[in-house]
Amino acid sequence: MPSRISPWVAAALLPICAAAAPPAPPAPEAQRTLSNAAERVYDLAKPRILQIRTLLQAAGRQSTLGSGFLVSADGLAITNYHVVSQYALDPKTYRLEYLAPDGAKGTLQLLAFDVAHDLAVVKIEHTGLPFFEFDPRAIDNRLPKGERIYAMGNPLDLGFTIVEGTYNGLVDKSYDERIHFSGAINPGMSGGPVAGNDGRIVGVNVAKRLDGEQVGFLVPARFAATLIERARKGPPLVLDKAREEVGRQLDGWQSAFYDALKGEGFRTAPFGPYRGLESAAPWMTCWATTNADLLPKPRTAVNTTRCTSATGIFVSDRILTGRVDLSYSYYKAIDLNAFQFATELSSHPWTFDSRGGKRLTEQECRDDFVAAGPGAGPPLRATWCMRAYREFEGLYNVTLLALTQDHDREALLAQLNMQGVSYANAVTFGRRFLEAIQWAR
C-alpha cells in the first residue's frame, strides 16, 4: 500500500488545533547530545522567537497554537498564514496573542499574509528587540545540500525547542517551492524559524509528511523577505477586507498556476486504443492502478492512470484548495455484453462531494453528447459539474467527466478535477481536455 498513498493526503500542516488529538506519549528517545552549535543557535534565537496563539475572543482560551519569529527592530514577526487564518477570516470571533520564551505576553497585529506560500506578518507592540536576519545564501538558493540547520518553535505546547536537521534542497516534482528538511518538526512549530549555524534564517516551518519519518517542509526564506517588504511598503491590511484579500490572492495563484501548466506544455498518452491529455509539467505526478489481480476475476478489465498536481492551499480549516487531478480509466469488457458493460460503467466511483455548505454552494451539473475535437475523434458522453466558493467570487471547483461512445464493450472514462479555478481557466483547460481524447491509431 505505501506506494498508493498519495502525497496530498499525507502532508499535514502543523498548528495545534482545539480539535487535535490528545498528545501521544513521547517515544523513548535515544540519549542524544546537542551539538555546541545548537546551543549557540538557541541562545541567539531565544529572545527572537515567539509562540503565537489564536484565542477565542469570548472564552479567552487558545484555539490554535503556532510559532513565529522577529525579523525587524520595529517588532515585525513572521509566522504561517495557517496559524493566523482563523483570526484573518473572522477577526470578531478570535484575537491574536504572543508568548515569548521569557514569559512576556502581548497582543499581535496582523499586517499582511501570503496565502499561496502560507506566510503572515504580525507585529508586536515592543520595539528595539533583537531580531533574526535572513541568510543571503538561502535567499539565492545557494545553500549546499546536507548543511546542518536548526528548526525552532513550541511543539505541542511543550515549551520552546530547537531541533537539529539537514537542509535537503528544494522538493522535487513540486509546483510550490518548498525546502525539504530532514528533521522532526511537530504541530505547534508552524511558523517557527529555521536557521543555519550562524543563526540566520533559511526557512519557515510549515508542514510534514505523515507517511514518512522526519520528512518536513519549510517555506524558503526569500518569500518571507518579500512579504516583509510588502507589509512595509504596501497598503495596510484592512481586517474587514481580509476575505477579499484572500480571494484576490487565490485568484492570482490559480492564474499563475494555469499559466505555468500551459507553459510546461501538454502531450497525449495512450490508454488502450485511445489517447488522452497529459501535462508535461514535472510536478504533475502520475500513479497507475489495475484490477487485473483482483479475485474473483473481474469481468471488466480496468486500468487507471491518475495524475495530480499535489498542490494544496490552506485557506481555512475547512477549505483546502488549488489541486488539479486528471484521471483516465480504460474499461474493456472481458465477457460482459453491451448492457452489462454499460451497467459496469454506470457504477464508476464518484469522488467529489457535491453538497452545499457554508463555504461552497451545492453542485450543479450539465450533461450532453459531445463531438469535441476538430477532427474525427470518438463521440463523448460528457458531464460538467461545478460548485462556487461562497466567500471568493469567481472561484469554482469543477469536475469534468467524459466517456467515449464509439464501442459498446470498451471505453475510456476520463475525469478532470480543478479546485479553486476561475471559470475562464476551467473552460480553457476543460476544452483542451475534451479535444485531446482521440483514437490512438
Add this chain to the structure above:
Amino acid sequence: MGAVMWIEVLSRHGEVAARERIEAPEARVGRAFDNDVVIDDVHVAPHHLRIYRGEDGELVAEDLGTLNGLFPEHGAKPVPRLSLAREPGIRIGRTTLRVHDSAHPVAAEKLLTPPRAHARWAAGLGVSLLLVLLLLQWLSLTAEASANVVLLPLLGYGTALVLWTSLWAMLSRIFFGQARFSLQLRIAITTFIALVVWGQLAGTLAFSFAWRDLAEYAGLGAWAVLAAACYAHLHAIGPRHMRAAMGLVIALVGTGAAVQYLGASETRKLLGQRATLGELRPPEFRLVPLASADAFFKKAEGARLSVDRARVKEPATGGLLSDLDNAE
C-alpha cells in the same frame, strides 16, 4: 294504462332489500299495514307517501303531511312533491326507495367472464413479469451470478405483490362480498410491469436525450402508474362510490407525488447534483445529435450562472449539510 311501476327498498349498504311490483296507477308507502309498501322504520309515518302518475305520465312522489318529510335521495331539503322521471331515488325517514317505471332503461347484457379467466391472465402476466425481471437482472449483472443476487430480490417482489393483492382482496370482501383475488392479482401484476417498464423507459430516455432531470424526477411518473392501479383496484371492488374513491385516490397520489417532488428538489438543494454520468446504456441508445464543444460549454455557462446565484443566497439548512466542504 297498463303501465307497471316497481318500488325498491334499499338496504343501508345500498343493495335492493325488497322490490314490489305495483300494477295500480297509485301506490301508498308507510309504516301501517294498509299500505302497498310497508316500511319498518320508526322515522317513517304510518301513511308517508303517495306515488302516482302525473299529467304526462311521469311518476311523482307526494308527501302526505308527515313530521320528517320527503327528500330526494341525495338532497338535504324536504320537498312536498318530487318528480321521479330523472332521479328515481327518494329518502323517507332513514330509508331509501327507488321507484322505476316499467319503461326504465337498463344496461345491456355484460359479457360473462369465463371461469378462471382472471387467474389465467394473472398467471400469464406473472410469468412475463418474472421473465422481464430476470432479463433485467441479467443485463445488469457485472459480477459472477449467485443465487443470493438473483433470488432474494425476486422473493421480495413476490411477497410485496401478495401483500398488496391481499389488501385489496380483503377490502373487496368487506365492501363487495367477494374477494376476487385473481382479478386483484391481475391488476397488481399489471401495475408492477408498468412500474418496471416506466423505470426502464425513464432511465433510457434520460440517457438517450442526456436529460438529467428526467432521471431525478422519474419517481413522479411512478406515482401516476400507482394512481391508475388504485383506480383499477377500486373499480374491481365495485363501480359504486367511484367518485368518492377517485377523490381519495387523487388525494393520496397527489400527496405522494408532491412529497416526492419536494423531497427530490430538497435533496438537490442540499446534496447538489452528483458528478456522475448517471445510468448508462450502450452507445447505440443515443437519440440526440452530438453537440459541438461550443454548445457543450454554453450549457456549462448555465451551471455557472446557477451556482453564482446560489453563492449569494444563504446555504440551505438541513441535517445533511456538509460541515467539511472538502471532505473526501
